[in-house]
Amino acid sequence: MSSLAVLGCMWGDEAKAKIVDYLGDKADFVVRFQGGSNAGHTIHNQGQKYVFHSVPSGILYKQSKCVIGPGVVIDPFSLKAEIDALKKLGIAFENRLFIDERAPLVLPLHQILDSGTEDKLGKQKIGTTRRGIGPAYSDLASRVAIRFGDLAYPEWLEDRLLNLYKFHNEKLSAAKLKSLLKELAELYADLKDFSAKTDELLYEAYLSGAFILFEGAQGTLLDISFGTYPYVTSSNTIAGGISIGTGLPPRMLDRTLGVYKAYSTRVGEGPFPTELKNEIGDRIRTQGNEFGSTTGRPRRVGYFDAVAAAYTARLNGLDAIAVSLLDVLSGISELKICTGYWLGNKRLESFPSHPLELSKVEPEYLDCVPWDADISGCKSLSRLPKAARDYLDVIQDLVDRPIELVSVGKDRNQTIKIKSKK
Numbered sequence: 095m096s097s098l099a100v101l102g103c104m105w106g107d108e109a110k111a112k113i114v115d116y117l118g119d120k121a122d123f124v125v126r127f128q129g130g131s132n133a134g135h136t137i138h139n140q141g142q143k144y145v146f147h148s149v150p151s152g153i154l155y156k157q158s159k160c161v162i163g164p165g166v167v168i169d170p171f172s173l174k175a176e177i178d179a180l181k182k183l184g185i186a187f188e189n190r191l192f193i194d195e196r197a198p199l200v201l202p203l204h205q206i207l208d209s210g211t212e213d214k215l216g217k218q219k220i221g222t223t224r225r226g227i228g229p230a231y232s233d234l235a236s237r238v239a240i241r242f243g244d245l246a247y248p249e250w251l252e253d254r255l256l257n258l259y260k261f262h263n264e265k266l267s268a269a270k271l272k273s274l275l276k277e278l279a280e281l282y283a284d285l286k287d288f289s290a291k292t293d294e295l296l297y298e299a300y301l302s303g304a305f306i307l308f309e310g311a312q313g314t315l316l317d318i319s320f321g322t323y324p325y326v327t328s329s330n331t332i333a334g335g336i337s338i339g340t341g342l343p344p345r346m347l348d349r350t351l352g353v354y355k356a357y358s359t360r361v362g363e364g365p366f367p368t369e370l371k372n373e374i375g376d377r378i379r380t381q382g383n384e385f386g387s388t389t390g391r392p393r394r395v396g397y398f399d400a401v402a403a404a405y406t407a408r409l410n411g412l413d414a415i416a417v418s419l420l421d422v423l424s425g426i427s428e429l430k431i432c433t434g435y436w437l438g439n440k441r442l443e444s445f446p447s448h449p450l451e452l453s454k455v456e457p458e459y460l461d462c463v464p465w466d467a468d469i470s471g472c473k474s475l476s477r478l479p480k481a482a483r484d485y486l487d488v489i490q491d492l493v494d495r496p497i498e499l500v501s502v503g504k505d506r507n508q509t510i511k512i513k514s515k516k
């Protein structure tokens with residue numbers, strides 16, 4: 095019996111899905127424990143591109159069962175569309191997808207609230223995906239949420255909907271209520287076979303020797319408590335969120351693998367110390383196709399930030415790390431890694447918790463030797479140019495975790511497995 099978490103360790107979009115895909119064909123269960131359809135996990139498999147928002151990407155492997163835990167917020171409209179699209183590509187779901195009855199729903203009202211708040215906030219806006227994620231989690235904490243299991247009880251559901259709209263001071267006409275109930279009933283007819291108590295399922299699976307893979311969404315610096323608040327998502331993205339979001343006891347998490355890009359990106363607002371607002375940033379954005387898979391927004395790009403990376407490695411108790419998109423840095427003429435932060439004439443000893451402080455820090459950089467060669471065909475570390483190997487060594491030393499995987503392209507076989515030196 096064993097379990098492994100694959101976690102994004104910066105601001106999301108670290109190519110976690112590619113790493114989950116690389117490891118996932120051995121997984122008996124692939125589990126989402128937080129977030130919702132704000133995630134966009136892209137996998138390229140045998141020439142086919144798959145984009146996942148709520149369905150765990152393990153659905154691609156015939157032997158894997160997939161779990162959407164109670165910590166995930168579910169938009170039943172987009173989930174149904176996602177399942178239908180995957181079915182069209184020949185993917186089977188029967189007895190393979192399990193959705194926890196306790197998972198809170200994201201309803202159209204939440205998307206309206208999300209967009210409304212963003213528009214109202216002006217300069218203070220978060221830059222959310224406008225998928226209704228924040229309002230859905232807020233409603234859970236306010237105890238007015240509607241949960242997946244509520245869809246099984248129409249009368250209760252009607253009361254809960256009336257309650258929800260009352261709570262938000264939103265009008266719900268009799269006609270609108272009727273049509274919403276009808277839509278939800280139709281969706282539930284299609285989704286009810288997936289309904290489960292996934293905590294029981296995973297507990298039994300772990301005890302019976304299954305290999306369970308937890309698929310993180312977003313990244314550690316977007317964690318609601320430990321991220322760059324308020325510019326964060328509304329769930330706990332760190333390893334600690336796994337127990338909360340699945341009901342599996344913490345001691346049943348055996349290993350954590352953190353995924354870091356070879357550089358940094360962020361979407362939405364908020365401080366980003368190593369951001370590059372110049373030609374180098376533009377070039378990395380173009381070479382890395384750094385545009386959001388959920389919203390299409392251009393991502394902000396920056397140098398690798400080892401101060402933030404060491405912070406997130408500690409928070410997640412990482413056993414090892416994977417470095418993704420190293421190939422994107424080929425031909426980037428000026429390569430640097432951030433080794434420290436300066437605030438005025440003080441060198442900070444730890445990652446700032448206040449956004450004002452983080453927005454004022456001056457990064458201290460180590461210049462790295464660039465390389466030109468196309469490395470996307472390299473199958474081993476020794477095939478990489480020396481400069482690229484040195485670059486990885488710097489990351490490994492500063493983050494103080496062994497690099498286990500290096501991704502040099504989109505496909506599964508463009509992955510270098512490294513025997514740990516440490």
Ligand code: IMP
Pocket residue numbers: 105106107132133134220221222223224225226227228311312316325326327328361362363
């Ligand atoms: P929300 O999760 O839609 O509420 O957005 C909150 C913040 O998290 C915004 O800065 C988003 O851009 C960011 N975010 C949410 N999901 C993702 C993701 O999957 N990748 C990268 N950033 C994300």
